[in-house]
Amino acid sequence: MAGFRLFDLNPEQQKAVLTTDGPLLILAGAGTGKTRVITSRVAYLISEGVSPSNILAVTFTNKAAKEMRERLAAMVEKSAASKVLMSTFHALCVRILRSGIEHLGYKNNFSIYDEGDQLGLIKKIITRTAAQDEKLDPHLAKNLISKAKNNGWREPAPGEEKSLVGAVFARYQAELKTLNAVDFDDLLLLAVQLLEEHEVVRRKWQDRFHYLMVDEFQDTNRLQLRLITQLADERKNVAVVGDDDQSIYGWRGAEVTNILEFESHFPNPTVVKLEQNYRSTNAILQTANILIRNNPRRRVKNLWSAQEGGSKVRLIAMPDDRQEAQFIGDDIQNLQMTEGVKWEDFAVLFRMNSQIRLVEQVLRQLKIPYKVVGGKSFFDRREVKDLLAYASCLLNTDDDVSLLRIINTPARGLSPSLVEQATAHSSRMRSSVWNALRDAAFQAGLTTRSRTAVQAFVGLVDRYETLLNQPLSDQPALLREMIEEVGYLEDLRRTCKTPEEGLSRENNVKDLLKSFDEYGEKSSEGLRGFLDEMMLRQEREEEDEDDKGSGVWLITLHAAKGLEFPYVYLAGLEEGVIPHDRSKMEGTVDEERRLLYVGITRAKRNLAITWCQQRIKFGSVTPCNLSSFAKELPAEFVEQKSLVQMQNTPVSAESAKSRFEAMLAMISKL
DNA sequence: CGGTCTATAATTTTT
DNA sequence: TTATAGACCG
Numbered sequence: 001m002a003g004f005r006l007f008d009l010n011p012e013q014q015k016a017v018l019t020t021d022g023p024l025l026i027l028a029g030a031g032t033g034k035t036r037v038i039t040s041r042v043a044y045l046i047s048e049g050v051s052p053s054n055i056l057a058v059t060f061t062n063k064a065a066k067e068m069r070e071r072l073a074a075m076v077e078k079s080a081a082s083k084v085l086m087s088t089f090h091a092l093c094v095r096i097l098r099s100g101i102e103h104l105g106y107k108n109n110f111s112i113y114d115e116g117d118q119l120g121l122i123k124k125i126i127t128r129t130a131a132q133d134e135k136l137d138p139h140l141a142k143n144l145i146s147k148a149k150n151n152g153w154r155e156p157a158p159g160e161e162k163s164l165v166g167a168v169f170a171r172y173q174a175e176l177k178t179l180n181a182v183d184f185d186d187l188l189l190l191a192v193q194l195l196e197e198h199e200v201v202r203r204k205w206q207d208r209f210h211y212l213m214v215d216e217f218q219d220t221n222r223l224q225l226r227l228i229t230q231l232a233d234e235r236k237n238v239a240v241v242g243d244d245d246q247s248i249y250g251w252r253g254a255e256v257t258n259i260l261e262f263e264s265h266f267p268n269p270t271v272v273k274l275e276q277n278y279r280s281t282n283a284i285l286q287t288a289n290i291l292i293r294n295n296p297r298r299r300v301k302n303l304w305s306a307q308e309g310g311s312k313v314r315l316i317a318m319p320d321d322r323q324e325a326q327f328i329g330d331d332i333q334n335l336q337m338t339e340g341v342k343w344e345d346f347a348v349l350f351r352m353n354s355q356i357r358l359v360e361q362v363l364r365q366l367k368i369p370y371k372v373v374g375g376k377s378f379f380d381r382r383e384v385k386d387l388l389a390y391a392s393c394l395l396n397t398d399d400d401v402s403l404l405r406i407i408n409t410p411a412r413g414l415s416p417s418l419v420e421q422a423t424a425h426s427s428r429m430r431s432s433v434w435n436a437l438r439d440a441a442f443q444a445g446l447t448t449r450s451r452t453a454v455q456a457f458v459g460l461v462d463r464y465e466t467l468l469n470q471p472l473s474d475q476p477a478l479l480r481e482m483i484e485e486v487g488y489l490e491d492l493r494r495t496c497k498t499p500e501e502g503l504s505r506e507n508n509v510k511d512l513l514k515s516f517d518e519y520g521e522k523s524s525e526g527l528r529g530f531l532d533e534m535m536l537r538q539e540r541e542e543e544d545e546d547d548k549g550s551g552v553w554l555i556t557l558h559a560a561k562g563l564e565f566p567y568v569y570l571a572g573l574e575e576g577v578i579p580h581d582r583s584k585m586e587g588t589v590d591e592e593r594r595l596l597y598v599g600i601t602r603a604k605r606n607l608a609i610t611w612c613q614q615r616i617k618f619g620s621v622t623p624c625n626l627s628s629f630a631k632e633l634p635a636e637f638v639e640q641k642s643l644v645q646m647q648n649t650p651v652s653a654e655s656a657k658s659r660f661e662a663m664l665a666m667i668s669k670l
Numbered sequence: 671c672g673g674t675c676t677a678t679a680a681t682t683t684t685t
Numbered sequence: 686t687t688a689t690a691g692a693c694c695g
Contacts, residue, residue: 089685577681618686
């Protein structure tokens with residue numbers, strides 16, 4: 001326990017830490033030590049005698065929550081640190097709902113549906129709801145429903161009920177309730193409803209938390225603000241930390257106005273601006289500052305850095321995207337060789353995933369290790385979803401989506417047509433498929449063979465459900481046993497095309513079972529808690545362990561938020577890429593500017609921005625123009641050149657470093 | 671029913 | 686160019 005030392009913080013940071021009571025708005029610019037301030041503030045509260053269990057810190061991602069927990073653990077006593085609740089919005093809502101959702105007519109063993117489950121259910125409802133000539137894209141429907149829910153709608157808006165989307169929305173919500181399931185949006189929506197409508201519950205939670213802290217406040221949506229408002233009692237000890245200039249998630253419901261109009265939600269707040277940046281050189285920082293000044297409606301900030309000077313930002317014109325990629329690869333290799341920069345100190349930032357490919361190819365050719373951030377989720381994997389579905393069924397047999405997923409996996413004589421009959425019967429009964437399967441009237445209409453199969457399945461689930469619910473049952477062992485009994489692994493192996501694929505899938509299953517074992521050892525929440533955690537932890541599987549540790553980062557601007565790198569390349573500063581063509585139609589050019597701002601402020605000491613005169617789009621060569629944002633960059637800190645120019649520069653026989661210096665000298669003469 | 675073909679569209683992504 | 690969805694055919 002290193003403790004925390006106030007005198008390590010700058011005056012503004014200190015003010016943020018020492019202001020404990022009443023609403024507090026901490027405007028934390030990029031690289032100004034935000035996490036440090038939050039954790040120090042928690043440590044300070046504890047040192048002032050606040051009970052750790054009365055403190056709540058909310059974040060967006062599990063990663064952020066974890067990092068905060070770790071940092072806090074280094075500052076205060078372990079026992080105290082573990083009592084502070086540091087949680088994501090969604091995990092907090094699960095907690096609230098598990099202990100009170102019955103007020104809303106759900107059972108507290110509700111299942112949590114992820115996007116895939118959600119989509120499946122919506123598809124089913126669309127086919128049942130749409131007339132012959134009507135069509136509705138399930139993805140579109142899902143997005144619309146999600147948007148509506150994030151704006152607080154629990155049912156279609158008046159006038160919307162008769163439209164197809166409206167009808168699907170209404171049925172979808174009703175169906176979820178029958179299945180005793182909630183989707184990610186419901187977690188927030190229902191938690192807010194519960195707190196707003198049930199005073200007992202609200203009191204209980206207000207009583208629990210006396211000090212609230214919210215990270216990345218610029219990313220909160222309406223529901224999240226309402227949740228915070230409900231949790232804050234008359235004490236209003238709400239400290240929010242954020243940076244409106246880094247609000248880049250408007251398209252998924254984030255309301256910048258939450259931070260811009262903080263005063264109207266929490267009157268008379270203390271406002272602290274953190275403007276000293278500890279990350280970048282002034283050249284980089286001023287470039288970012290001057291760019292972002294072009295945005296209307298923002299909290300004016302002026303970031304500064306004690307790291308005077310620094311090399312200018314390079315803005316380089318490239319003939320085309322291939323040469324852009326080649327340049328980036330060469331430049332990285334050069335710097336690595338001449339200056340010994342580590343691979344993981346380089347990052348290449350992109351507006352779109354599709355841009356990544358070319359650079360990836362070049363790096364592969366140059367044998368430069370790299371890692372692409374993003375990509376396939378562990379949870380999209382069939383076998384993982386299957387296993388979680390088995391678990392979910394045991395805990396909530398009414399969970400149709402999970403039940404249907406595993407009902408004939410592995411094959412056990414429950415054919416799709418039989419399942420279809422069961423589903424139809426469940427609709428008639430207005431009940432779950434599980435209840436339909438057990439219904440005598442349903443079974444009576446089946447062939448002997450089908451009936452036997454149904455009864456066997458019902459028996460199986462019943463048996464394990466009972467075992468699992470016995471106090472002191474060894475749940476991880478039971479799940480394992482069930483998987484074994486149904487012959488899941490054999491089936492998995494059989495359905496894989498290659499033995500390698502089979503092996504890797506099998507390992508995924510084993511890993512999952514193992515992590516359940518481990519979870520069981522450190523937690524008493526059992527399978528329920530484990531499943532909740534798995535559902536809410538859909539994080540990408542990267543940097544986890546193994547070899548992937550080191551390498552050049554290839555990453556989108558969005559995914560790069562919160563990260564920092566000594567050497568940054570920002571590829572594709574073209575009109576249409578950033579700002580993206582779409583943004584002009586949608587009127588979100590400001591957000592694109594913020595996105596560029598986020599990109600620039602990722603760089604610690606070196607930033608190269610490139611753009612192409614032409615680029616291959618959708619297979620054909622398309623001419624491109626320099627982004628309109630380029631005009632907004634300050635000439636004082638940005639040097640413009642072109643690849644051709646650089647290639648024509650006379651090259652000495654000396655090292656690349658002196659070549660670079662010669663170039664600098666030459667440019668300063670111009 | 672399942673595989674193959676053709677039309678279509680094309681940011682950003684966490685929980 | 687490439688991914689995906691729906692149509693179409695064996």
